Amino acid sequence: xxxxLFALLALLGLAALFGAILGFAAVRFKVDADPxxxxxxxxxxxxxxxxxxxxxxxxxxxxxxxxxxxxxCPPGGEQVIQELSExxxxxxxxxxxxHGEVSDVKKVAYIREDECIGCTKCIQACPVDAxxxxxxxxxxxxxxxCTGCDLCVExxxxxxxxxxxxxxxxxxxxxxxxxxxxxxPKGRDNLIPVQNL
Amino acid sequence: MVGRRLWQIPGGIHPEEHKSRSNTTEIQQxxxxxxxxxxxxxxxxxxxxxxxxxGTHVLKGQxxxxxxxxxxxxxxxxxxxxxxxxxxxxxHHPSGIEGTCITLEPDQKDEWIEHHGQxxxxxxxxxxxxxxxxxxxxxxxxxAGFPTRVKLNPSSETPIQTLLINGVECEPYITAxxxxxxxxxxxxxxxxxxxxxxxxxxxxxxATEDNKPEAAEALSDAIDRIKAHPLTHHDRLSTLSVSIAxxxxxxxxxxxxQIIQIITGKEVRSGAxxxxxxxxxxxxxxxxxxxxxxxxxxxxxxxxTTFTGEGLYKPGNYEVLLGTPIEEMYDQVxxxxxxxxxxxxxxxxxxxxxxxxxxxxxxxTNCIIAATADEFPEPPPELPCIRCGACADACPVQLLPQQxxxxxxxxxxxxxxxxxxxxxxxxxxxxxxCPSNIPLVQYYRFAKGEIKAIxxxxxxADHSRERFEARQAxxxxxxxxxxxxxxxxxRKAAEAxxxxxxxxxxxxxxKEAEKAADKESNTxxxxxxxxxxxxxxxxxxxxxLSEKSLEQLETAFxxxxxxxxxxxxALTEQExxxxxxxxxxxxxxxxxKAKMDAAKEALNQHGSAATQTAEATDITALIIxxxxxxxxxxxAEKALRQxxxxxxxxxxxxxxxxxDPSSAPSKEALEAQLAQAQEQAATLHQQLxxxxxxxxxxDETDN
Numbered sequence: 001x002x003x004x005l006f007a008l009l010a011l012l013g014l015a016a017l018f019g020a021i022l023g024f025a026a027v028r029f030k031v032d033a034d035p036x037x038x039x040x041x042x043x044x045x046x047x048x049x050x051x052x053x054x055x056x057x058x059x060x061x062x063x064x065x066x067x068x069x070x071x072x073c074p075p076g077g078e079q080v081i082q083e084l085s086e087x088x089x090x091x092x093x094x095x096x097x098x099h100g101e102v103s104d105v106k107k108v109a110y111i112r113e114d115e116c117i118g119c120t121k122c123i124q125a126c127p128v129d130a131x132x133x134x135x136x137x138x139x140x141x142x143x144x145x146c147t148g149c150d151l152c153v154e155x156x157x158x159x160x161x162x163x164x165x166x167x168x169x170x171x172x173x174x175x176x177x178x179x180x181x182x183x184x185p186k187g188r189d190n191l192i193p194v195q196n197l
Numbered sequence: 198m199v200g201r202r203l204w205q206i207p208g209g210i211h212p213e214e215h216k217s218r219s220n221t222t223e224i225q226q227x228x229x230x231x232x233x234x235x236x237x238x239x240x241x242x243x244x245x246x247x248x249x250x251x252g253t254h255v256l257k258g259q260x261x262x263x264x265x266x267x268x269x270x271x272x273x274x275x276x277x278x279x280x281x282x283x284x285x286x287x288x289h290h291p292s293g294i295e296g297t298c299i300t301l302e303p304d305q306k307d308e309w310i311e312h313h314g315q316x317x318x319x320x321x322x323x324x325x326x327x328x329x330x331x332x333x334x335x336x337x338x339x340x341a342g343f344p345t346r347v348k349l350n351p352s353s354e355t356p357i358q359t360l361l362i363n364g365v366e367c368e369p370y371i372t373a374x375x376x377x378x379x380x381x382x383x384x385x386x387x388x389x390x391x392x393x394x395x396x397x398x399x400x401x402x403x404a405t406e407d408n409k410p411e412a413a414e415a416l417s418d419a420i421d422r423i424k425a426h427p428l429t430h431h432d433r434l435s436t437l438s439v440s441i442a443x444x445x446x447x448x449x450x451x452x453x454x455q456i457i458q459i460i461t462g463k464e465v466r467s468g469a470x471x472x473x474x475x476x477x478x479x480x481x482x483x484x485x486x487x488x489x490x491x492x493x494x495x496x497x498x499x500x501x502t503t504f505t506g507e508g509l510y511k512p513g514n515y516e517v518l519l520g521t522p523i524e525e526m527y528d529q530v531x532x533x534x535x536x537x538x539x540x541x542x543x544x545x546x547x548x549x550x551x552x553x554x555x556x557x558x559x560x561x562t563n564c565i566i567a568a569t570a571d572e573f574p575e576p577p578p579e580l581p582c583i584r585c586g587a588c589a590d591a592c593p594v595q596l597l598p599q600q601x602x603x604x605x606x607x608x609x610x611x612x613x614x615x616x617x618x619x620x621x622x623x624x625x626x627x628x629x630x631c632p633s634n635i636p637l638v639q640y641y642r643f644a645k646g647e648i649k650a651i652x653x654x655x656x657x658a659d660h661s662r663e664r665f666e667a668r669q670a671x672x673x674x675x676x677x678x679x680x681x682x683x684x685x686x687x688r689k690a691a692e693a694x695x696x697x698x699x700x701x702x703x704x705x706x707x708k709e710a711e712k713a714a715d716k717e718s719n720t721x722x723x724x725x726x727x728x729x730x731x732x733x734x735x736x737x738x739x740x741x742l743s744e745k746s747l748e749q750l751e752t753a754f755x756x757x758x759x760x761x762x763x764x765x766x767a768l769t770e771q772e773x774x775x776x777x778x779x780x781x782x783x784x785x786x787x788x789x790k791a792k793m794d795a796a797k798e799a800l801n802q803h804g805s806a807a808t809q810t811a812e813a814t815d816i817t818a819l820i821i822x823x824x825x826x827x828x829x830x831x832x833a834e835k836a837l838r839q840x841x842x843x844x845x846x847x848x849x850x851x852x853x854x855x856x857d858p859s860s861a862p863s864k865e866a867l868e869a870q871l872a873q874a875q876e877q878a879a880t881l882h883q884q885l886x887x888x889x890x891x892x893x894x895x896d897e898t899d900n
Contacts, residue, residue: 044658046661057665058666128665145660147657169294170288173290173292177606178579
């Protein structure tokens with residue numbers, strides 16, 4: 001009888017001890033996990049275009065964290081959906097066409113400066129402050145800062161903003177992916193057939 | 198030279214050399230072409246900036262574009278002539294994308310700008326010598342084009358032990374360095390000494406392959422000859438040991454990290470530079486260019502380029518002016534244009550196909566292969582990987598090409614990076630041995646490009662996020678400021694309003710005080726009595742009130758009349774006296790007259806009203822009484838409600854002002870009081886209606 005009681009007490013004592021140690025460790029060595037909103041936000045392309053229906057990428061990230069679907073980002077396309085699915089453990093969904101289509105060509109806004117009347121409406125619309133100008137002065141787009149979100153095009157009263165594709169430069173160019181096994185050797189003229197040496 | 202210990206590099210291949218096609222003839226001088234196209238980017242780093250304008254006449258060796266930043270190189274005019282354009286032209290890039298170039302139309306005079314060498318360079322300051330090399334536009338001529346000044350000025354903490362002069366030239370077809378070593382070994386050795394003077398190594402090692410014995414011999418002779426040069430007895434160079442290392446022929450022994458490993462046994466770890474292991478490695482062509490620049494004052498305006506391939510009759514090495522379009526060389530090298538299937542810049546392993554024959558020769562162009570269809574046929578179709586592992590055996594940097602291939606193919610770039618994709622030197626050995634004809638290197642190039650693009654995009658996204666957040670913060674701040682301003686304004690307005698109200702209240706209070714006596718005596722008091730005394734007495738009170746007010750009005754009229762009379766008297770007196778204030782007196786009289794008239798009017802009205810209404814109640818008093826009655830009704834209702842709500846709360850009911858102030862509020866009397874109040878309310882309501890009717894009647898009669 002007393003042996004059983006002793007064993008029970010010993011086990012309870014050990015449980016309490018380890019529980020206390022674990023509890024202390026949980027508090028003392030707590031790892032601040034990256035909040036999921038930040039992680040989602042880091043995956044989103046940060047064009048701040050609002051095509052998802054939210055005023056910027058972060059609000060959409062917050063909404064996704066709150067249970068919204070993660071397929072409303074046309075600039076991110078398939079890749080962002082894929083990454084978000086991995087992060088959140090959700091199914092990979094096809095892009096919601098309602099919010100726009102994926103465009104392969106990256107674009108930037110260009111203001112036809114002769115036609116600009118200096119109304120500042122595009123400046124107010126730009127989510128990343130990429131348009132420079134003042135009231136009744138000509139405006140211009142800082143190309144390096146432009147995310148190509150399109151938001152400045154609509155407010156322009158004289159339609160002097162064009163979305164132009166970014167030209168490929170020697171710096172931005174890179175080799176294409178080889179066409180692979182099932183394809184004919186078409187488009188491989190750039191390859192040097194080293195085996196024929 | 199004999200007995201030098203050499204190390205092995207892993208992997209490597211032994212492709213057919215095809216070198217004899219071009220290395221049997223002496224270096225020939227390239228002709229001055231009809232135009233020279235000089236790209237601003239012929240080196241690694243930032244592109245140069247043109248300092249000439251279209252139409253400028255320049256002399257041979259004149260600076261036409263200056264470097265931008267530390268890792269950059271200037272560009273010089275290769276011959277005398279006129280600048281005809283600064284625009285986009287096809288350049289040496291596998292994409293075929295055009296780059297900015299300066300076009301020079303030679304005048305065929307080949308007139309040098311004033312220049313002089315520094316044969317006694319050791320008298321110069323080290324920094325001056327370095328800037329002389331930089332100003333001469335020398336970039337690594339081996340193929341990468343890294344600015345030589347940067348390499349000769351190592352910032353590494355490790356002292357430089359070895360200056361390695363790389364004459365290995367392991368890639369098939371290329372013989373430019375071979376011919377250069379054979380024919381101009383003296384200059385190469387002297388150039389190497391100049392570089393040794395700058396980096397202060399313990400030894401200079403000339404490395405070459407055993408398939409170029411003539412080159413090794415020439416170098417050896419040159420080293421013997423230079424012993425007579427006064428330079429070798431200079432303090433800084435007297436203890437220098439100079440030797441030649443002949444390495445076995447194997448591709449890619451000529452890679453910088455590979456040749457360092459073979460000669461010194463030291464491996465340059467991933468991400469490090471040779472200076473970190475105490476080695477500076479320079480190409481023989483670069484050594485030659487340094488000698489020309491320092492001892493002769495000639496900037497880098499020409500280079501030795503191998504022209505080879507089945508597509509031309511006169512293969513060989515040509516000293517061509519930089520900027521010479523390849524098509525301008527066609528005549529001299531006797532190209533069979535119709536036979537050329539593809540034009541390759543660089544070697545067959547690491548070079549790329551040119552999209553245009555207008556591309557100019559640049560500082561890094563060591564070879565041009567004009568290949569026929571037989572020589573380089575269409576690549577055979579890619580077959581599935583059979584996991585044979587031949588690529589891993591061939592890899593000189595011990596990567597796992599097969600894994601990299603899978604990861605690159607499936608866009609698993611993270612894994613590809615874990616497998617050190619960026620340590621791949623793109624030598625092509627893996628693709629060369631692949632039995633499935635997989636263009637492995639292109640997969641790696643694609644993956645590298647994608648990773649860089651993704652990194653750039655991420656960087657841009659971060660930047661955009663920052664800007665977006667900054668904007669949000671700014672807008673919020675603006676909003677808050679606006680809000681604060683608005684609140685401030687509202688607060689000020691409220692204060693002003695308060696002050697105004699207080700002022701008004703004070704004024705009103707004064708007025709009230711003035712009128713207090715009158716009011717108390719007539720209307721309010723009368724009404725108060727009327728309500729408190731109940732309905733029965735109200736009519737009598739009203740009668741009393743009307744009598745009272747009639748009396749008051751009469752008194753007021755009499756007073757006014759008296760005042761007016763006095764005033765008139767005073768006025769007449771003043772008129773007699775002819776006073777200045779006569780106008781004021783007159784005004785006063787008028788005012789008093791008006792007052793008196795008003796009082797008279799009121800008296801008359803009152804009198805008529807009193808007579809007209811049957812019950813003889815004063816109309817004003819009646820209205821007030823009616824109002825009071827209304828209030829009483831409401832109060833009575835309220836009391837009733839309150840009572841119903843909380844029967845126990847006696848204090849509430851008893852303190853209710855509607856109850857008769859004389860009757861003591863008690864629990865027992867509550868019911869009776871309530872009934873009385875209700876009754877009172879009802880009667881008052883009747884009274885109110887009656888009063889209203891009376892008022893109406895009065896109004897009508899007045900009208």
